[in-house]
Amino acid sequence: MRTHLVELMCFCTFTSLMVVCGQENKGNHFLCTAVPIGEVASCPLQSAPVRSSAREEELKTTVIQLRETVVQQKKTIVNQLNTIKELTNKLSRCKPAGKNSTTWRKNNQTMDDVPNDPNETIKALTRTMQSLKERLQNLEQQRMRANLSGSAFPSALRELLQRRLWELERQLKQKDRELAVEKAQLYNDTAAHRQRTESVLHSLKNRISDLEKGHAGFKSPEGFKLSFTLRRNYLFGRVKKSLPEMYAFTVCMWLRSSASPGVGTPFSYGVPGQANEIVLIEWGNNPMELLINNKVAQLPLYLGDGVWHHICITWTTRDGVWEAYQDGQRRGTGEYLASWHPIKPGGVLILGQEQDMVGGRFDAIQAFVGELCHFNMWDRVLKHVDISAMANCSTYMPGNVVAWENNNVDVFGGASKLPHEFCGDMLYDN
Structure with a gap:
């Protein structure tokens, strides 16, 4: 213009x-x-x-x-x-x-790329806003997934921790039960040890008392014998003294019997829970047997000939070694009879019957028929020379656990106490 x-x-x-x-x-x-x-x-x-x-x-x-x-x-x-x-x-x-920068540059224009045409500019801005909207939606979805995974992770962690707590609680209860059992066991062991200690002290007192009596002029207790004339389950004698816990013993006696078959049971010792703690028995056609804690050893002894015989039995818990003597001679020996088993205290010692329960339930078939005297018991193994001296009446050794005393034995059911001289009748009868 x-x-x-x-x-x-x-x-x-x-x-x-x-x-x-x-x-x-x-x-x-x-x-x-x-x-x-x-x-x-x-x-x-x-x-x-x-x-x-x-x-x-x-x-x-x-x-x-x-x-x-x-x-x-x-x-x-x-x-x-x-x-x-x-x-x-x-x-x-x-x-x-990062890696989305290239995509960003492709989807978004810079100032140099903005078209001069306003319509093209508006279209480019529309495309840019649509791209931003899509990316915003993607980010929102990622955030939601992150929130979900984040909420699930603490839930799984809580479950894991809860299971761990339950396991620890179970182990704690188990340990508490084990400690309670150990405590009870320790208490029982302590009580048993105290009982054993008291038993040993009681045995020591008895030994001291016996020694004191010996030094005071002890009179011979062999002035009587027990007679069991019938095979009945109600004839028996009972020793008043109870046995202490023992890890070895020697028992000696004189007896005479002509019963058949078998002489029966010269003596038996039973404790709570074990009626056959110590038993000497010959019944039926069986040989003479020694039972300790219900374990059996056969003894080569022959006593049914109607004459007096001196018999001794020794035993020790160490390897269960035993010996059997008849008339001062060793007739047999063995081992592994109730090895390492201590003789339990607090039982009942019966003469002439076998106990099926402590202090009773006798069987007539197993009853002793004959005469018995000089029953003595020691808590150690006697030497052969001592046993031989007692068998030939050259010496007298009262038992330190059970001594043959008139006031120490009671008789029941028709069993009788009869006068008897020290070794005189045995030697004369033989």
């Missing part, structure tokens, strides 16, 4: 010069200079108007409107560019790091 205006003014000046100067155009060239319309002073005569004033005003108005339109469009474009730049800066702050 500005170019057309200049051309118009040049045309006006050229025409005016032609009129004012009165010169003809003979091929000369004129230099046309752009001069505003109101400042044409070189033209002295303006009698010939170039354009009408209405046309000039219209053109002027058109130029001004076009100029304002251009300025307004320029402002609009500048504002749009500023808006796009601001959005681009905001998007750049949200750009992720």
